[in-house]
Amino acid sequence: MKKILHIISSPKGENSYSVKLGNAIIDKVKLANPGSIVSVKDLTVNPFPHLEEATLNAFYTPAENHTLENKKxxxxxxxAIAELKEADIIVIGAPLWNFGIPSVLKAWIDHIARANVTFKYSEAGPEGLIKGKTVYVAMASGAIYSSGPFQAFDFVSTYLKGLLGFLGMTDLTVFRVEGSAYPGQAEAALKTGIASIEL
Ligand SMILES: Cc1cc2nc3c(=O)[nH]c(=O)nc-3n(C[C@H](O)[C@H](O)[C@H](O)COP(=O)(O)O)c2cc1C
Known part of the structure; x- marks a missing residue:
């Protein structure tokens, strides 16, 4: 039995390829781990705000000195960090928007990446503090980035691997529905993406 956290960042609901791929990943996880529980966090329904001065002040104030305002x-x-810690497996839906991730996903990342909470620095360098998780990224893109001329622009997978690895989540696999914008290729792209899922 695994606790699965499904992060959604496409506003396309059931028509979203990253959601379909994420659901297919979850189906496989459930098959391998009967009784698993899924918690869905749709960032398009409840978006995180941009970081403000009050948020940063609270981030950089040691917990023992937090005021009521800091806590708020x-x-x-x-x-968001408690939800991450609670999960065994995290499935992150990542639609590719303008060569990057949707801003709702970036906003969530800005809220989970916290010095001395989810990472820390010592003389030995940075250390991620969210350990022991399995992460699956369900990427969806109109063009193809895993190979070919656009591979040099595969920023999303490298960014998510780098960032989540920095926070300690180094066991990370990327699955892709890619090339859906090529005429007549959408269904085949979805099929190929789902068929590529190996846990
Ligand atoms: C605002 C926006 C920007 C996009 N930018 C890109 C892009 O830079 N490169 C690309 O290959 N596809 C781009 N696409 C296509 C999406 O990656 C594609 O539709 C994908 O399926 C989105 O994921 P979703 O189906 O889960 O929403 C963009 C789509 C939207 C809506």
């Missing part, structure tokens, strides 16, 4: 400013961040 980081309530959402604390909750």
């Amino acid at each position: 400013a980081i309530k959402n961040s604390d909750l």
Whole structure:
């Protein structure tokens, strides 16, 4: 039995390829781990706000000195980090938008990446503090980035691997529905993406 956290960042609902791919990953996880529980976090329904001065002040104030105002400013961040810690497996839906991730996903990342909470620095360098997780990224893109002329622009997978690895989540696999914008290729892209899922 695994606790699965499904992060959604496409506003396309059931028509979203990253959601379909994420659901297919979850189906396989459930098959391998009967009784698994899924918790869905749709960032397009409840988006995280941009970081503000009050949020940063609270981030950089040691927890033992937090005022009521500080606590209020980081309530959402604390909750998001607690959800991450609670999960065994995290499935992150990542539509490719303008060579990057949707801003709702970036906003969530800005709330979970916190010095001395989810990473810390020592003389030995940075250390991620969210350990022991399995992460599956369900990427969806109109063009193809895993090979060919656009491979040099495959920023999303490298960014997510780098960032989540920095926070300690180094066991990360990327699956892709890619090339859906090529005429007549959408269904085949979805099929190929789902068929590529190996846990
Ligand atoms: C605002 C926006 C920007 C996009 N930018 C890109 C892009 O830079 N490169 C690309 O290959 N596809 C791009 N696409 C196509 C999406 O990656 C594609 O539709 C994908 O399926 C989106 O994921 P979703 O189906 O989960 O929403 C863009 C789509 C939208 C809506």
